[in-house]
Amino acid sequence: MTAAQPLPPLTPDEEALARALPRVIYALPRMLDADLMREQQLPLIEYMTLMHLSEAPGRLLRMGELAIACELSLSGMTRIVTRLEGQGLVRRIRCDEDARGLNAVLTDAGFARLRQAWPSHLASVRRHFFDHLGDIDVAQLGRALGCVAVAEGRCPGHE
Amino acid sequence: MTAAQPLPPLTPDEEALARALPRVIYALPRMLDADLMREQQLPLIEYMTLMHLSEAPGRLLRMGELAIACELSLSGMTRIVTRLEGQGLVRRIRCDEDARGLNAVLTDAGFARLRQAWPSHLASVRRHFFDHLGDIDVAQLGRALGCVAVAEGRCPGHE
Numbered sequence: 239m240t241a242a243q244p245l246p247p248l249t250p251d252e253e254a255l256a257r258a259l260p261r262v263i264y265a266l267p268r269m270l271d272a273d274l275m276r277e278q279q280l281p282l283i284e285y286m287t288l289m290h291l292s293e294a295p296g297r298l299l300r301m302g303e304l305a306i307a308c309e310l311s312l313s314g315m316t317r318i319v320t321r322l323e324g325q326g327l328v329r330r331i332r333c334d335e336d337a338r339g340l341n342a343v344l345t346d347a348g349f350a351r352l353r354q355a356w357p358s359h360l361a362s363v364r365r366h367f368f369d370h371l372g373d374i375d376v377a378q379l380g381r382a383l384g385c386v387a388v389a390e391g392r393c394p395g396h397e
Numbered sequence: 398m399t400a401a402q403p404l405p406p407l408t409p410d411e412e413a414l415a416r417a418l419p420r421v422i423y424a425l426p427r428m429l430d431a432d433l434m435r436e437q438q439l440p441l442i443e444y445m446t447l448m449h450l451s452e453a454p455g456r457l458l459r460m461g462e463l464a465i466a467c468e469l470s471l472s473g474m475t476r477i478v479t480r481l482e483g484q485g486l487v488r489r490i491r492c493d494e495d496a497r498g499l500n501a502v503l504t505d506a507g508f509a510r511l512r513q514a515w516p517s518h519l520a521s522v523r524r525h526f527f528d529h530l531g532d533i534d535v536a537q538l539g540r541a542l543g544c545v546a547v548a549e550g551r552c553p554g555h556e
Contacts, residue, residue, distance in 0.1 A: 245519050252527060255539035259526075262421050264468040265546035309423040360404050367418075368411060370544040370552070378533060380414035385529040387424035393529070 266366060273362035278355040283308065285359060287318055288327060288352040291344035298343045300333065327351050425525060432521035437514040442467065444518060446477055447486060447511040450503035457502045459492065486510050 248256060271282035278285075290307040291297050299307070305315035319342050322328040327348035333339035344352075371379075385393035407415060430441035437444075449466040450456050458466070464474035478501050481487040486507030492498035503511075530538075544552035 244516055245523060247519065248522075248527075249535075251536040251539060255535050255542065256522060256526075258539050258542035258545075259421065259425075260468055261542055261545040261547070262418065263426055266418075267422055269546040309419055357403055360406065363407075363415060364404060366546045367415075368407075370541050372537070372541060374537060374541055375533070376408075376414050377410040378531070379538070380410060380417050382529050382531055382533055383414065383417035383420055386417075386420040387428040387525045388420070 262367075269366045270359070270362050273366075274355060274359055277358040277362075280351070280355050283310070283318055284322060284327075285352070285355055287315075287322060287342075288344060288348050288355075291328065291342060292349055292352055296343070297349070298341050301330075301340045301342055304342050322348065325351075421526075428525045429518070429521050432525075433514060433518055436517040436521075439510070439514050442469070442477055443481060443486075444511070444514055446474075446481060446501075447503060447507050447514075450487065450501060451508055451511055455502070456508070457500050460489075460499045460501055463501050481507065484510075 267282060274280050274282050274285055286308050287304065290304060291299055294303075301315060301319065302312060304319070305312045308315060308318070310318070319328055319330060323330060325347075327345055329343045329345055330340050331343060333341055368376075426441060433439050433441050433444055445467050446463065449463060450458055453462075460474060460478065461471060463478070464471045467474060467477070469477070478487055478489060482489060484506075486504055488502045488504055489499050490502055492500055527535075
């Protein structure tokens, strides 16, 4: 595309989809957070932190890796982990290979907390998101959204 | 569903879609904002504010309505409008029917700024979002996402 060839505007269907995006971007995280807070007294970001740690080898991640997984800054991630550590759900330990680095480790109590909260969160995700998809091809949509905002040429979902 | 009948876990395809959602929730707004800042020196939230005002009758909205449209708190919205007012793109005027209320009005300069930024934003939305959708039915997806996180029974898109 050159400057001499302006893009066509969005079609009405594209326009409607673009206007629906804030439901996913803003409303969905708020709803999921509100459900987890009400039913499990656990903020969504703390749930996501426990979840990412639970899936890592040894239930352990470097703080920087955990921040990227949770889409937080390192200082934001440190705040969350400090709160989780105060509840005994996570511990921070020095990296073996880098004395300045810190790892976050999920404790047994943290894993139990995640398992306890999981059914609530699953129901909430189904109710607020999946139940609205009707007969949309979930696999196809997952591949597409996995490429959204990925740097050009970097998306594994594109053939 | 009763407590005695727990929900089935997500299928692998649903799981993949759930894991792709942060691309839309976190990465997409960051990319759109970065493009607008680089190409137009205009933050995404200011663009959205000008856009919502441009579509309102008389290019005017009450501050509370504008905050809801932009998914911001009233104090957050006030900060943005103050910044736009400083650039001459928006004016605040008292409501006729309620002396305590304030309306935000788009100025001609604000409308010109929006028109100038629009092609950049359109290209950015196409590149980071629509170009990844392949042959997904955009109308169907728009109807589905328009219902995400809407209070039960309130969604016009559901038959």
